[in-house]
Amino acid sequence: xxxxxxxxxxxxxxxxxxLELRCNYSYGATPYLFWYVQSPGxxxxxLLKYFxxxxxxxxxxxxxxxxxxxxxxxNLRKPSVHWSDAAxxxxxxxxxxxxxxxxxxxxxxxxxIQP
Amino acid sequence: NAGVTQTPKFRVLKTGQSMTLLCAQDMxxxxxxxxxxxxGMGLRLIHYSVGEGTTAKGEVPDGYNVSRLKxxxxxLGLESAAPSQTSVYFCASSYFTPGANVLTFGxxxxxxxx
Numbered sequence: 001x002x003x004x005x006x007x008x009x010x011x012x013x014x015x016x017x018x019l020e021l022r023c024n025y026s027y028g029a030t031p032y033l034f035w036y037v038q039s040p041g042x043x044x045x046x047l048l049k050y051f052x053x054x055x056x057x058x059x060x061x062x063x064x065x066x067x068x069x070x071x072x073x074x075n076l077r078k079p080s081v082h083w084s085d086a087a088x089x090x091x092x093x094x095x096x097x098x099x100x101x102x103x104x105x106x107x108x109x110x111x112x113i114q115p
Numbered sequence: 116n117a118g119v120t121q122t123p124k125f126r127v128l129k130t131g132q133s134m135t136l137l138c139a140q141d142m143x144x145x146x147x148x149x150x151x152x153x154x155g156m157g158l159r160l161i162h163y164s165v166g167e168g169t170t171a172k173g174e175v176p177d178g179y180n181v182s183r184l185k186x187x188x189x190x191l192g193l194e195s196a197a198p199s200q201t202s203v204y205f206c207a208s209s210y211f212t213p214g215a216n217v218l219t220f221g222x223x224x225x226x227x228x229x
Contacts (some may be wrong), residue, residue: 002138009155026148032216034217036220041222041223042222042223043119043205043220043222043223044158044205044207044218044220045220046218046219047216077142080161090157090158094216099216100145100146100163100165100211100216101160101163101171101173102146102148102150102163102216102218103160103216103218104160104162104208105150105158105159106157107155107156107157108155108157
C-alpha cells in the first residue's frame with residue numbers, strides 16, 4: 001500500500017544537540033516531498049520541499065532534509081536545536097507530483113526539547 | 116494579508132446537531148482543502164476543490180459535505196454530528212504552478228461532539 005511513515009512518534013533531544021527526524025515513503029514513482037511543522041495550537045507551516053534536483057534541500061529555521069532514492073527516505077535534520085523547535089513535525093508527499101488532489105501526511109513526530 | 120482564515124476556532128456540538136465551518140483565503144488560490152487531524156493519525160483529507168463550483172472527495176469524506184460557491188471560500192458542513200467527528204479541522208489552499216502544489220494552512224478549528 002502507498003504510504004508515508006514516520007517511525008518515531010516522540011523524540012527527545014537536548015537543547016543544542018543535533019536532530020534527525022525520519023520519513024519513509026512507499027510509492028511507485030518518487031513523489032514530491034515536504035516537511036511541515038506545527039507549533040502547539042497552530043496551523044502547519046512549510047519547512048522545506050523537494051521536487052527534483054539537488055537531493056539536499058535547505059529550509060527555514062535552519063532545517064535541511066536529504067532525499068535518498070535508494071532508501072525511499074526524506075529525513076529532516078538540524079545541527080543544533082533550540083527550545084523553540086519543540087513542536088509536531090509532519091512529513092508529507094504529493095503523489096500526483098503537482099496535481100490538485102492534496103498531500104498525504106505521515107502521522108507526525110512530536111519533538112521534545114530538554115533544557 | 117490574512118492568508119487562510121477559519122471560523123469558528125472552537126465549537127461544541129451535541130450529537131445530531133449540524134454546523135458549518137468556513138474557510139476563507141485572500142490569496143486568489145485555485146485549490147482548497149479540508150483536513151482533519153486526530154491524535155496519532157496525522158492529517159487526513161476530507162474533501163477538496165480545484166476551483167469555484169467544484170468539489171471532490173478525499174480520503175475520509177463520509178459524514179461531511181462541502182461547497183465552493185465563491186473562489187475565496189470553502190465551506191465544510193456536518194449535517195448530523197457524531198462523536199467520531201470530534202477533531203481539529205484544518206483548511207488549506209494552494210495555487211497551481213507547474214510541478215508544484217504548496218499548501219498554506221489555516222490555524223484550525225477545534226470541534227467537540229458530545
